[in-house]
Amino acid sequence: MKLNIAVLPGDGIGPEVTKQAKKVLEAVAHQFNHTFIFKEALAGAVAIDKTGDPFPKETLDLCLNTDAVLFGAIGDPKYDNNPSAKVRPEQGLLKMRKDLGLFTNIRPVKAFEQLLDKSPLKENIIKGADLTIYRELTGGIYFGEKKISEDGKTASDLGEYSEYEIVRIAHAAFKAAQKRRKKVTLVDKANVLESSRLWRKVVTRIAKEYKDVELDYLFIDNAAMQMILNPTQFDVILTDNLFGDIISDEASVIGGSIGLLASASVGEKYAVFEPIHGSYPQATGKGIANPIASILSAAMLLEHFGLMEEAKLIHKAVDKSLELKISTPDILPDSKITTTKVGDFIADYI
Amino acid sequence: MKLNIAVLPGDGIGPEVTKQAKKVLEAVAHQFNHTFIFKEALAGAVAIDKTGDPFPKETLDLCLNTDAVLFGAIGDPKYDNNPSAKVRPEQGLLKMRKDLGLFTNIRPVKAFEQLLDKSPLKENIIKGADLTIYRELTGGIYFGEKKISEDGKTASDLGEYSEYEIVRIAHAAFKAAQKRRKKVTLVDKANVLESSRLWRKVVTRIAKEYKDVELDYLFIDNAAMQMILNPTQFDVILTDNLFGDIISDEASVIGGSIGLLASASVGEKYAVFEPIHGSYPQATGKGIANPIASILSAAMLLEHFGLMEEAKLIHKAVDKSLELKISTPDILPDSKITTTKVGDFIADYI
Ligand SMILES: CC(C)[C@H](C(=O)O)[C@@H](O)C(=O)O
Ligand SMILES: CC(C)[C@H](C(=O)O)[C@@H](O)C(=O)O
Numbered sequence: 001m002k003l004n005i006a007v008l009p010g011d012g013i014g015p016e017v018t019k020q021a022k023k024v025l026e027a028v029a030h031q032f033n034h035t036f037i038f039k040e041a042l043a044g045a046v047a048i049d050k051t052g053d054p055f056p057k058e059t060l061d062l063c064l065n066t067d068a069v070l071f072g073a074i075g076d077p078k079y080d081n082n083p084s085a086k087v088r089p090e091q092g093l094l095k096m097r098k099d100l101g102l103f104t105n106i107r108p109v110k111a112f113e114q115l116l117d118k119s120p121l122k123e124n125i126i127k128g129a130d131l132t133i134y135r136e137l138t139g140g141i142y143f144g145e146k147k148i149s150e151d152g153k154t155a156s157d158l159g160e161y162s163e164y165e166i167v168r169i170a171h172a173a174f175k176a177a178q179k180r181r182k183k184v185t186l187v188d189k190a191n192v193l194e195s196s197r198l199w200r201k202v203v204t205r206i207a208k209e210y211k212d213v214e215l216d217y218l219f220i221d222n223a224a225m226q227m228i229l230n231p232t233q234f235d236v237i238l239t240d241n242l243f244g245d246i247i248s249d250e251a252s253v254i255g256g257s258i259g260l261l262a263s264a265s266v267g268e269k270y271a272v273f274e275p276i277h278g279s280y281p282q283a284t285g286k287g288i289a290n291p292i293a294s295i296l297s298a299a300m301l302l303e304h305f306g307l308m309e310e311a312k313l314i315h316k317a318v319d320k321s322l323e324l325k326i327s328t329p330d331i332l333p334d335s336k337i338t339t340t341k342v343g344d345f346i347a348d349y350i
Numbered sequence: 351m352k353l354n355i356a357v358l359p360g361d362g363i364g365p366e367v368t369k370q371a372k373k374v375l376e377a378v379a380h381q382f383n384h385t386f387i388f389k390e391a392l393a394g395a396v397a398i399d400k401t402g403d404p405f406p407k408e409t410l411d412l413c414l415n416t417d418a419v420l421f422g423a424i425g426d427p428k429y430d431n432n433p434s435a436k437v438r439p440e441q442g443l444l445k446m447r448k449d450l451g452l453f454t455n456i457r458p459v460k461a462f463e464q465l466l467d468k469s470p471l472k473e474n475i476i477k478g479a480d481l482t483i484y485r486e487l488t489g490g491i492y493f494g495e496k497k498i499s500e501d502g503k504t505a506s507d508l509g510e511y512s513e514y515e516i517v518r519i520a521h522a523a524f525k526a527a528q529k530r531r532k533k534v535t536l537v538d539k540a541n542v543l544e545s546s547r548l549w550r551k552v553v554t555r556i557a558k559e560y561k562d563v564e565l566d567y568l569f570i571d572n573a574a575m576q577m578i579l580n581p582t583q584f585d586v587i588l589t590d591n592l593f594g595d596i597i598s599d600e601a602s603v604i605g606g607s608i609g610l611l612a613s614a615s616v617g618e619k620y621a622v623f624e625p626i627h628g629s630y631p632q633a634t635g636k637g638i639a640n641p642i643a644s645i646l647s648a649a650m651l652l653e654h655f656g657l658m659e660e661a662k663l664i665h666k667a668v669d670k671s672l673e674l675k676i677s678t679p680d681i682l683p684d685s686k687i688t689t690t691k692v693g694d695f696i697a698d699y700i
Contacts, residue, residue, distance in 0.1 A: 080541065080567065084551075090541040120475040120578050141491075141509060146544040153513040155548035159491060160506035189592070191430065191440040194496040198505035201434075217430065221599035222628075228470050228578060228603045242539070246596060249571035253578045278572075 001305065002035040004066040008059065008096075010044040011089060012279025013289035013339075014072025020291035020343025021070060021298040024317075027347040028302065028310050039066065043096065044089040044279070045076035054092025060099055063270065068301050069100075071274035072294070077281050089279075097137050101267035103165065104172050105137040106300075107248045107276055108262070109255055111231075114322040118256030118331050121228065126254050131234035132180070133251065134173040135244025137265055139165045140195070142241045161195045161240065166202040173238040174210040183235035185216040187223045187243050199240065220247070227251055248276060257330045259290025262297040264304060271304050273297035287338035290328040292318055295346055317349040352385040353655065354416040358409065358446075360394040361439060362629025363639035363689075364422025370641035370693025371420060371648040374667075377697040378652065378660050389416065393446065394629070395426035395439040404442025410449055413620065418651050419450075421624035422644070427631050439629075447487050451617035453515065454522050455487040456650075457598045457626055458612070459605055461581075464672040468606030468681050471578065476604050481584035482530070483601065484523040485594025487615055489515045490545070492591045511545045511590065516552040523588040524560040533585035535566040537573045537593050549590065570597070577601055598626060607680045609640025612647040614654060621654050623647035637688035640678040642668055645696055667699040 007022060009015035022038060029036045041059040048054050054074070063069050074093045079085050096102075111119070111126040119126050144158030177184045186203050188196035200217065207215040218226060220243045226233065227247060231254050239247060252258040261276045275293030283289050299314040321327065326345045329335045357372060359365035372388060379386045391409040398404050404424070413419050424443045429435050446452075461469070461476040469476050494508030527534045536553050538546035550567065557565040568576060570593045576583065577597060581604050589597060602608040611626045625643030633639050649664040671677065676695045679685045 075541070088541065094542070120471055120580075122470055122472055125470045142542055144506070148544055148548070152548075154510065155544040156494070156508055156510035157543045157545055158506055158508055160504065163503040189595075191425070191438065192444070192492055193507045194498055194505040195507050198498070198502075221595045224574060224596045224600035225603060225608065228600065230470075245539075245571045246574050250574035250578065250600065253575060258575065 001307065002037070003068065003305065004037050004039070005301070006062045006066040006069045007038050007040045008043040008069060008071050009040065010072035010074045010279065011046055011076050012073055012281045012284045014044070014074070014279055016285075016287070016289050016339050017275060017291040017294035018070060018072040020339060020346070021294040023343050023347045024295050024314060024350065025298050027350040028314070031350055032307075032310055043071070043092045044074035045079065047092060048087055048089060052087065054087060054089050055095040055099075060096075063096065063100055068304065069270070069272040070298060070301065071272050073275065073277065073279040075279040075281070094142060096272065097265060098143065100270040100272065101138065102265035102270060102272055103136060103138045104169050104266050105135040105244065106176075106264045106266070107133040107135065107251075109133065109248070109251045111254050112256060112260065112322060114319070115256035115331060120253055125229075126231060129231040129254050131231065131237060131251065132176060133237045133239070133244060133248045134169060134176065135248060136165065136169050136240050140241035159193070159195050159242070161198055163198065163202055166199055167206065170203050170206045170238060173236050174206065174213050177213045177236040178210065181235040182212055183214045183216065185218055185223070185234055185237050187218050187220050187237055187239040187247060189220050189243070190217070191219060195240070203238065223247055224250060252276060257290060258293070259328065259330045260292050260296070262293050262300050264297070264300040266304070271301070273301040273304075287340065288329050289339045290330050291339050291343045292321075295343070313350055314346070317346040320349055321345050351655065351657065352387070353418065354387050354389070355651070356412045356416040356419045357388050357390045358393040358419060358421045359390065360422035360424045360629065361396055361426050362423055362631045362634045364394070364424070364629055366635070366637070366639050366689050367625060367641040367644035368420060368422040370689060370696075371644040373693050373697045374645050374664060374700065375648050377700040378664070381700055382657075382660055393421075393442045394424035395429065397442060398437055398439060402437065404437060404439050405445040410446075413446065413450055418654065419620070419622040420648060420651065421622050423625065423627065423629040425629040425631070444492060446622065447615060448493065450620040450622065451488065452615035452620060452622055453486060453488045454519050454616050455485040455594065456526075456614045456616070457483040457485065457601075459483070459598070459601045461604050462606060462610065462672060464669070465606035465681060470603055475579075476581060479581040479604050481581065481587060481601065482526060483587045483589070483594060483598045484519060484526065485598060486515065486519050486590050490591035509543070509545055509592070511548055513548065513552055516549055517556065520553050520556045520588060523586050524556065524563050527563045527586040528560065531585040532562055533564045533566065535568055535573070535584055535587050537568050537570050537587055537589040537597060539570050539593070540567070541569060545590070553588065573597060574600060602626060607640060608643070609678065609680045610642050610646070612643050612650050614647070614650040616654070621651070623651040623654075637690065638679050639689045640680050641689050641693045642671075645693070663700055664696070667696040670699055671695050
């Protein structure tokens, strides 16, 4: 298979980890006789520094003309505590999601057998946990109208959803559940929010088309608690943009490190694969960033194109690295093994 | 001291637990020679059933004419999956908060030494955790304009904050931190939301008036993760209505049971004391509901009126009950000890 892959390394540890994922994809291409053509482009704070725009037109054009995007991370602390910055790196990420129509964000979370003792949660709580979050990614309060009054004393964000936005991701979630343990949990705040009540109405209706799948409802506050009390109860979680952001970061503690979690953001036409961790600026350039999340994102990319065997091999290589403790310090304190070493091991294994 | 206390038992387990809290307050009154006069009123689903209104005018009038309100819980499953119900029990709770101007919700969370092994989190993670959440309670997306389009296909909620709403609770949080470990963590989503950026701006400015208090910032997604990875890092968490709802339920797992967590909701004039748990309909009438959250809410009520010694005695009695394992099944599986028994023990101890 021939694939054109855009690589947007972004900020912080983004470039370091993406480099390893690319290396692994190259190993796969070599091993299975595929042709993967990589082209790099700017996004995030680095793009602001060079062009004034966190998601420049050239980057968008590249993405529109490739089969898939491998994304690093975005964000720089110099913007975080500067509420009056006009341009922010995150706008680049949001613009990419919107412009490419990536409405479904898929975040699988699993308790790795080799790492059960790494989690802050007790082993008996997380053992066997295996869930996947379907987070709506191009709607809701992230993209609703934002206002700030003339005198700067009042600010607002509009959280809005339309039926079709809910319908399309709901189908994706139910289909995913059919291939898994056949349960969807809708997470919302329908006791307070009008938009959540629309989610409940629409999802309840769609559930009728999937008689083999059980539909469950949880308020986000309760879900945030249940995720810790009893994560094995979840199979597919379906939720909106904001709640999905929160619950997926929270769920990351189940795996023992956020450095292990990959995600896919897909729409009708385009798909982006990225670690769920951020740019982690404190770690930049130190060789301590865990490349596994990015490498597993590359595996999701392969799955997206039906290259199941290839993806499986990456998973096997990752498992092996964990087993042999070829790991960065986030999961192996005092480890001297670098980002590159982990990437090398996995690529060599393949 | 003479205090008029309105009691709103509400729905589900609300009446059972509130009864125990009242009993404990009566024991305190007797022991310390105070006069507490209790008057009951309707709120929640029971109020809808009897009057059509989840927070009837008589209830409001009673609250406006008492010194403090002891509140149970609100909510009934028959409304949860009925998105088209015109009146919902939660509206009563929200109306009460708004009408009484209860803009500061205070939710202390502590790892009880006696219960360290009950938490799903490892002992070394929670040991020593002692934090308190200052959640804004009368603004934000809970109370912003809600819209649903004519055809019912689009729904929205407006998340709005004004400077003065942030200012007043920020001062409360910094003052609380001064009496504690002198750290405030602002939790927001300033990389996406305009209203969060206003929070950051205003809180950063106010922090300058509290030179002895350190101010820290976390995005809500990261905070949801940090709460589990390292809860001892937190002292006072300051946040908006929605994020406060989520993070405080999540934080409840630290204590080993949500049945232990009390809260105070205070404004300029009025104050309401309530458990953070909900109406827990599955447990209603079974005698298994933990009354401690409600009893500790009563302790917060006493503290609010400067009755520190009295409040301390309640805490001591609660500690004793935990030590002697006079506990409901949420913290002592297979326990046959009922809600009433726990209340009796604590009242007798006093
Ligand atoms: C960086 C930020 C805007 C982003 C989000 O909130 O979506 C990130 O937290 C994520 O989850 O991908
Ligand atoms: C019942 C519900 C409306 C309420 C809220 O969201 O505020 C509850 O979860 C709480 O935290 O007191």
